[in-house]
Amino acid sequence: MAERTPATRRTLWFVLTLVFAFLYIPIAVLVALSFNEGGLPTAWSGFSLKWYASLAGNSAILSAALNTLIVALVSTAIATLLGTLLAIGVEMRRHYGKGLEALIFAPMIIPDIVLAIALLSFFSMLNLTMGLHTIILAHVVFNLAFVCSVVRARLKSFDWSIVEASADLGASALTTFRRVTLPVIAPAVIAGALLAFTLSVDEFIIAFFTAGAGRASTTLPMQIYAMIRFGITPEINALATIVMAVSITALTLSQRLNRGIIGQ
């Protein structure tokens, strides 16, 4: 950009400082409080890991964490497979209709609450018993759209003639996929999977509506929501810190693997 006066540059740095303070101070306060012996925001009473220790002894939180892990792992695995195949299918034919494009894009923009009630109506109309399996079915819907979009971005610069060359040289479709296509898109596939995993771990609304009655299929975000609404305990700060650390690690890895994925 053009030359700037020192005053303009100071203003720009000031804006950046303010915005980053706004974005990070609330998070930093939570993290700091999770190590506060007294647990209250009113006073710092010394460094302590006791809230982390008390999390480890909270069976409701542990079972919710296990449920979240199951949902996230299974839905990520299915979504990665289906989303990658979808991306290859769409990019290979090049000429695709607007309807197809909208179908793939829709899960990313449809309001969560709408998809949530739609799936609740659908599952109850089918008289399906709801539980972790219905959350997984639901999470695959948006996860596969995100995986597909990450993999498609990678395929935009893919030279399809090497696939033809591989076929001409006598390789089967499967061998071509395994030896030619997959190595090229692998970083995007892994990045997409990490993104899907994070989205699933953090997703609350759809899980809340498709989990069915009873506590057996409570996921971690559902547990956190209940804890915030009905009696805040300092344990939440410790739990929040762990959950944020997991998402941020997964996202940072994903970003390193596939530069620019966060920009999508």
Added chain:
Amino acid sequence: MAPALVWLTALMVVPCALVLALAFFRRGIYGGIDYTFTFENFGLVFDPLYAGIFLNSARIAGTATLIAVVVGYAAAYAIAAAPRRWQPIFLFFAVLPFWSNYLIRTYAWIVLLNREGLITQLLRWFGYTGEPPSMLYTEGAVIAGLVYNYLPFVILACYAPLSRLNPELAEASRDLGASAATTFRRVILPLTVPGIAAGAVFVFVLSIGNFVTPALLGGGRFQMIGNLVYDQFLTANDWPFGAALAMALIAIMLLVLMAQALAANRAAGRAAEAKGDADG
């Protein structure tokens, strides 16, 4: 690609079509669904009581969008003006909070705003002795929460066109005698409209359908469309009306998306014109 398309059709298209159909039925006496065709639910959406909630939601979402766009644009501008090698790092850290848990980011604001929260403590530390201010459970708290949660996306959306801006255009404007303010208003701003529009649509659509933030930071006092849909399905048990509300939400979303496409098209036209002028 077939399995993925089957999945999306069975678990998104069909359920959404079902909701659309549901909106045309009547609520059963015992809360079930009475399968007689009616437009009543859509009429109810425009009932003054519910129309008020729609207007309320639109005002809250609109205010959050305006603040997020102004702050986000300023931040994106500052990032685009930073040294090249720093830009990706700034951008990454601006977007990072967006990918952490939404509930946790909202909860952080309860910690800041509640009566014995951090802001009250800070005020006391500076010598304030009066009653703690009530900040939580206000419309302002809901707006703050929405801005906080969606700001990263606005920064991202505005950064894209700002970083691609041809610096020669601004220079040319300055050489021709335009002030910095005029250059910004007549050259930079019009060329970055697509980013602003994309960011604004995102914040508005997600805010107006939100139910977590009004529930947690508004303390249930500020009903928004999302809360209304939630209530119809989980407490009032009037699914047909809830379905009609959800369809109204989708209609608003489509309208906003169309407006965005229009703004982006016009901006593309202007960009082509600017390029033509520069080349000619």
